[in-house]
Amino acid sequence: MKALRRSLWGDAWDRIKKDKIACGCLFIIAFYGVVSFLAWIEWIATPWDRVVGLAYRAPSLSSLELILGTDIFGRSVFYKVIQGTRIAMSVGLVSSLISIPIGVFFGAIAGYFGGWIDDLVVWFYTTLSSIPNIMLLISITYIMGKGLSAIYVALGVTAWVSLARVIRGEFIKHKSRDYVVAAESLGASHISRIFNHILPNVSHFIIINLSIQFMSAIKSEVILSFLGLGVQGQPSWGVMIDDARLELSRGVWWQLAGATFAMFFVVLGLNMLGDSLRDALDPKMR
Amino acid sequence: MLFYIIRKIISTIPTIFGVALIVFILFNLVGGDPTYQMVGRHANAQQIEELRHEYGFDQPKYIQFSHYLKQIVTFDYGRSYATKQPINQMILNGIGPSLSLMLPSFFVTTILAVSTALLVAYFRGRAIDKICVIISVFGMSISMLAYILFGQYFFAYKMGWFPISGYETTWPECFQYIALPMIIFIIVSLGYDVRFYRTAILEEVNQDYVRTARAKGLSESAILFKHVLKNSMIPIITNVVIEIPLLILGAFLLESFFGIPGLGSITIDAVHNSDFPVIKAMTTLVAILYVIGNLATDILYTFVDPRVSLK
Numbered sequence: 001m002k003a004l005r006r007s008l009w010g011d012a013w014d015r016i017k018k019d020k021i022a023c024g025c026l027f028i029i030a031f032y033g034v035v036s037f038l039a040w041i042e043w044i045a046t047p048w049d050r051v052v053g054l055a056y057r058a059p060s061l062s063s064l065e066l067i068l069g070t071d072i073f074g075r076s077v078f079y080k081v082i083q084g085t086r087i088a089m090s091v092g093l094v095s096s097l098i099s100i101p102i103g104v105f106f107g108a109i110a111g112y113f114g115g116w117i118d119d120l121v122v123w124f125y126t127t128l129s130s131i132p133n134i135m136l137l138i139s140i141t142y143i144m145g146k147g148l149s150a151i152y153v154a155l156g157v158t159a160w161v162s163l164a165r166v167i168r169g170e171f172i173k174h175k176s177r178d179y180v181v182a183a184e185s186l187g188a189s190h191i192s193r194i195f196n197h198i199l200p201n202v203s204h205f206i207i208i209n210l211s212i213q214f215m216s217a218i219k220s221e222v223i224l225s226f227l228g229l230g231v232q233g234q235p236s237w238g239v240m241i242d243d244a245r246l247e248l249s250r251g252v253w254w255q256l257a258g259a260t261f262a263m264f265f266v267v268l269g270l271n272m273l274g275d276s277l278r279d280a281l282d283p284k285m286r
Numbered sequence: 287m288l289f290y291i292i293r294k295i296i297s298t299i300p301t302i303f304g305v306a307l308i309v310f311i312l313f314n315l316v317g318g319d320p321t322y323q324m325v326g327r328h329a330n331a332q333q334i335e336e337l338r339h340e341y342g343f344d345q346p347k348y349i350q351f352s353h354y355l356k357q358i359v360t361f362d363y364g365r366s367y368a369t370k371q372p373i374n375q376m377i378l379n380g381i382g383p384s385l386s387l388m389l390p391s392f393f394v395t396t397i398l399a400v401s402t403a404l405l406v407a408y409f410r411g412r413a414i415d416k417i418c419v420i421i422s423v424f425g426m427s428i429s430m431l432a433y434i435l436f437g438q439y440f441f442a443y444k445m446g447w448f449p450i451s452g453y454e455t456t457w458p459e460c461f462q463y464i465a466l467p468m469i470i471f472i473i474v475s476l477g478y479d480v481r482f483y484r485t486a487i488l489e490e491v492n493q494d495y496v497r498t499a500r501a502k503g504l505s506e507s508a509i510l511f512k513h514v515l516k517n518s519m520i521p522i523i524t525n526v527v528i529e530i531p532l533l534i535l536g537a538f539l540l541e542s543f544f545g546i547p548g549l550g551s552i553t554i555d556a557v558h559n560s561d562f563p564v565i566k567a568m569t570t571l572v573a574i575l576y577v578i579g580n581l582a583t584d585i586l587y588t589f590v591d592p593r594v595s596l597k
Contacts, residue, residue, distance in 0.1 A: 124304070127304030131572070131573040132534045132573065135568065143313065222431065227538075227554065241431045256432065256435060271423060271426065
């Protein structure tokens with residue numbers, strides 16, 4: 001009878017470790033993370049805009065730069081895919097860093113205080129979610145001007161609604177539980193009850209939400225960049241797919257294939273990891 | 287019942303007001319003076335002044351806001367900056383092509399996805415179920431753009447089965463133009479839908495009434511197709527609302543790829559032309575459509591689920 005006292009996190013970690021698919025997904029995501037980090041500190045795939053061969057050279061195994069061929073300017077498509085990975089991962093990370101605090105804050109105060117605060121927050125996020133995401137994203141990037149920072153902000157301020165909904169629901173459930181009442185009788189303030197007592201007990205929902213949010217941020221970045229509203233002058237996957245529109249009829253498939261496959265694996269990994277995390281962390285799902 | 291519907295309709299007013307407020311704040315306050323984005327860099331002071339007067343940007347903000355609210359109520363959004371057409375006329379012209387593409391796609395997807403989900407729920411835990419789930423997850427991980435590009439390249443350009451792009455307003459001719467975008471939309475959304483409906487149906491399978499039905503000797507298929515399907519209508523209707531943003535995104539991308547002159551194409555063109563009034567009108571309109579869609583499902587719930595209280 002070992003492991004009688006196991007925390008939710010320890011238990012979840014054990015479950016994830018036993019789950020081969022989840023481990024595979026974690027490995028894929030970590031790999032993407034490392035690649036983006038190395039590209040960010042300019043150790044690999046730099047400079048990406050150097051001419052490495054003739055225009056539209058087909059993929060060949062002769063060197064790493066040419067493994068995915070070249071684009072219209074003779075630049076290495078493989079390097080562009082890596083730079084695209086860096087941009088996609090940074091969009092996922094930064095937009096999550098913006099949206100999670102907003103979602104947790106609004107969800108927590110709405111669920112905890114109830115009353116008019118709850119009404120106001122719910123009205124606000126119902127309204128916000130009534131404006132379809134793509135329209136909101138287009139408006140924000142239109143207003144802020146095109147570029148990577150507009151994408152960070154646009155995705156950050158639109159993606160918090162689903163997290164706020166979940167957190168609000170959990171706070172409503174938790175606020176009258178014994179441990180919170182006990183904390184109150186010991187003199188814990190509202191702030192202390194929200195952040196020290198209840199939040200640690202609902203924080204696993206943030207992790208479950210994170211992988212889904214990361215994934216949809218990556219997908220949205222690709223679509224916005226494709227529409228010409230996103231990254232300017234840098235090789236995003238969306239821009240590469242947009243280029244491929246005109247290249248396909250000339251038989252140039254490698255730019256589309258590179259961007260699509262790079263995106264496929266990370267989205268697949270996040271998708272399946274999200275499921276595994278839900279199974280491991282949400283006690284209701286067992 | 288009627289009272290309930292009226293109450294639901296009234297309850298959408300704060301949301302629509304909120305949408306108007308957010309859109310107004312975004313476009314007219316945060317964005318600074320919209321005239322600069324509309325005219326671009328090469329404009330003299332007089333042009334800017336004229337434009338500002340024409341669109342009422344020189345008036346106080348609260349008058350601009352009340353003017354905008356009036357636009358929403360009267361469905362008169364003024365004129366487009368790029369094409370000088372009345373915006374409501376542009377919307378009316380665009381709504382037909384958009385609906386003729388998205389509505390059939392959506393119905394076919396839902397029917398296909400629900401029947402596939404019922405089938406895999408029937409074989410739950412067996413190989414066919416697992417294969418279907420794996421295919422769905424793989425399918426939903428591929429970018430929609432890749433499906434569209436590949437579909438257009440392979441089926442329209444290479445094989446020549448469909449026209450590459452274009453549109454015809456008359457009925458039988460327009461079908462050849464919307465067929466390929468329809469097929470692509472169905473394939474794109476099938477993965478997500480099948481997985482969603484499968485989960486919804488499997489949740490129902492563990493309910494008590496299913497055990498009762500089994501205990502009284504009903505066959506598994508009768509349980510699934512009669513009892514479970516009826517009770518799964520609630521998550522199915524819910525998903526219809528969840529899908530609306532995907533429908534809009536699909537309309538955007540498919541219309542602009544296949545040259546269908548619908549609402550999506552109008553918006554994309556407006557974005558490329560910095561056509562401020564059109565982007566604002568489209569954002570408002572799509573949000574209101576979404577609110578109406580939500581309202582419709584709320585009312586639909588009362589028909590399929592007697593537990594929904596009308597009080």
